[in-house]
Amino acid sequence: MTEALGLTSARWKVIGVIALSNSGLTVPGIARVLGQSRQAVQRITDVMVTDGLLSYQTNPKHKRSVLVVLTEEGKTAYQALRDVQDPWAIRNTEDIPIEDLDAGLRLVHRLIQKFDK
Amino acid sequence: MTEALGLTSARWKVIGVIALSNSGLTVPGIARVLGQSRQAVQRITDVMVTDGLLSYQTNPKHKRSVLVVLTEEGKTAYQALRDVQDPWAIRNTEDIPIEDLDAGLRLVHRLIQKFDK
DNA sequence: CGACCTATGTCAGCATGTTGTCATTTGACA
DNA sequence: TGTCAAATGACAACATGCTGACATAGGTCG
Numbered sequence: 001m002t003e004a005l006g007l008t009s010a011r012w013k014v015i016g017v018i019a020l021s022n023s024g025l026t027v028p029g030i031a032r033v034l035g036q037s038r039q040a041v042q043r044i045t046d047v048m049v050t051d052g053l054l055s056y057q058t059n060p061k062h063k064r065s066v067l068v069v070l071t072e073e074g075k076t077a078y079q080a081l082r083d084v085q086d087p088w089a090i091r092n093t094e095d096i097p098i099e100d101l102d103a104g105l106r107l108v109h110r111l112i113q114k115f116d117k
Numbered sequence: 118m119t120e121a122l123g124l125t126s127a128r129w130k131v132i133g134v135i136a137l138s139n140s141g142l143t144v145p146g147i148a149r150v151l152g153q154s155r156q157a158v159q160r161i162t163d164v165m166v167t168d169g170l171l172s173y174q175t176n177p178k179h180k181r182s183v184l185v186v187l188t189e190e191g192k193t194a195y196q197a198l199r200d201v202q203d204p205w206a207i208r209n210t211e212d213i214p215i216e217d218l219d220a221g222l223r224l225v226h227r228l229i230q231k232f233d234k
Numbered sequence: 235c236g237a238c239c240t241a242t243g244t245c246a247g248c249a250t251g252t253t254g255t256c257a258t259t260t261g262a263c264a
Numbered sequence: 265t266g267t268c269a270a271a272t273g274a275c276a277a278c279a280t281g282c283t284g285a286c287a288t289a290g291g292t293c294g
Binding site for chain 3 (some may be wrong): 008009010036037039040043044062063064065
């Protein structure tokens, strides 16, 4: 799904997190949201900045830890992604009772919470 | 969980597949069961043979594609794994109604089947 | 039997993720 | 204000996975 847009799943995740934030996130911040190491995120964002999807912005609250924001190209990619993914998600779930999906989601959350302990 | 046994999750997966087979599997066969590339499995099994967990056995049905079998050390590791994982699985699910777990499993299977289409 | 497609082994390059280490910046606290 | 722990950046080593490519073995069909 991401391939047609020139993205990969890892970049998709990063774009998604940033798109849902208001004023940009630091690299370690993105890592915390994704539950990944900051080093892994750093590598991805560096490449994405090179590719023009993201840009680093001065962080008024921290001298070294810059904020990661979407460029116009990044925002376009995010929207293109949504235009593909949303219909896909609907297509694959529309014939399943909402109660079933909800119960499944609650079960998964419950298990995750147990595993984190 | 695997770390204490000197294993990794990738090796765990391979051992599990082989343990459930009767007379050994070929590398591409393991890959098909796991839904992974044969190259990825080949790399893992090569290391595991070096480490003494697996051994390659002549395949009467194929000159080049050998069978992968568990060594005694491999069987011991598998059992040690089960001794840790089974209680863990029970511990994390015993207070959840079996109907809920079953419904969740059916939902996941249903979604996977949709995604595969 | 020979041609041809498929399966397999093998090597290479790449993407994604982890952990460990060390220097530097931040921020809280005595 | 000085100290010190936590957070961050940066680099390295490694594990796991993918795809592509090429040669060889297996099996089917004319």
